[in-house]
Amino acid sequence: xxxxxxxxxxxxxxxxxxxxxxxxxxxxxxxxxxxxxxxxxxxxxxxxxxxxxxxxxxxxxxxxxxxxxxxxxxxxxxxxxxxxxxxxxxxxxxxxxxxxxxxxxxxxxxxxx
Amino acid sequence: xxxxxxxxxxxxxxxxxxxxxxxxxxxxxxxxxxxxxxxxxxxxxxxxxxxxxxxxxxxxxxxxxxxxxxxxxxxxxxxxxxxxxxxxxxxxxxxxxxxxxxxxxxxxxxxx
Numbered sequence: 001x002x003x004x005x006x007x008x009x010x011x012x013x014x015x016x017x018x019x020x021x022x023x024x025x026x027x028x029x030x031x032x033x034x035x036x037x038x039x040x041x042x043x044x045x046x047x048x049x050x051x052x053x054x055x056x057x058x059x060x061x062x063x064x065x066x067x068x069x070x071x072x073x074x075x076x077x078x079x080x081x082x083x084x085x086x087x088x089x090x091x092x093x094x095x096x097x098x099x100x101x102x103x104x105x106x107x108x109x110x111x112x113x
Numbered sequence: 114x115x116x117x118x119x120x121x122x123x124x125x126x127x128x129x130x131x132x133x134x135x136x137x138x139x140x141x142x143x144x145x146x147x148x149x150x151x152x153x154x155x156x157x158x159x160x161x162x163x164x165x166x167x168x169x170x171x172x173x174x175x176x177x178x179x180x181x182x183x184x185x186x187x188x189x190x191x192x193x194x195x196x197x198x199x200x201x202x203x204x205x206x207x208x209x210x211x212x213x214x215x216x217x218x219x220x221x222x223x224x225x
Binding site: 045073089104105106113 | 115
């Protein structure tokens with residue numbers, strides 16, 4: 001079945017450091033891929049998305065590229081801020097199996113000043 | 114603010130009881146999804162409605178049921194509650210069935 005695997009956290013970085021959170025997926029067909037972010041006490045917010053191979057999603061300095069050959073969708077940011085501290089979820093939606101999201105287990109990011 | 118409203122924010126009840134969680138989708142969104150977030154299972158899809166009709170089912174227990182009303186709000190009913198049902202329950206909505214989903218802040222259910 002479809003699944004998403006994220007790197008285990010927590011990830012602890014200093015402000016202005018480079019961030020990579022790895023995400024790989026298993027899916028039939030051509031899924032859409034997403035990154036969601038969850039701040040403490042809040043719901044999930046869509047951070048970025050990509051709907052086909054080689055698409056690059058970007059938002060608020062975060063980027064991720066849909067790599068079909070490696071079945072990956074790694075999240076990157078060049079310079080993190082304290083305000084980026086949150087839990088990040090990689091997710092996929094396989095249109096063939098429906099549009100419900102399948103999530104990874106989430107990666108906690110903690111940024112210190 | 115995502116525009117998705119969930120009530121109540123917190124719910125504390127006992128085993129064997131029944132509760133109803135409510136979700137109002139963003140204005141204009143026809144599709145509603147329910148998810149459960151727990152420490153051991155992570156985020157799991159429960160059920161989806163589109164314009165009043167059930168569209169997809171995930172790992173939803175038989176003790177759980179949901180519906181979407183003509184005004185498009187949705188309710189998730191959980192009955193014969195067990196300790197393991199303690200979790201954060203999220204509702205999400207989207208314009209159609211392929212657009213990105215927008216999540217509410219969740220209802221935290223605690224079973225004592």
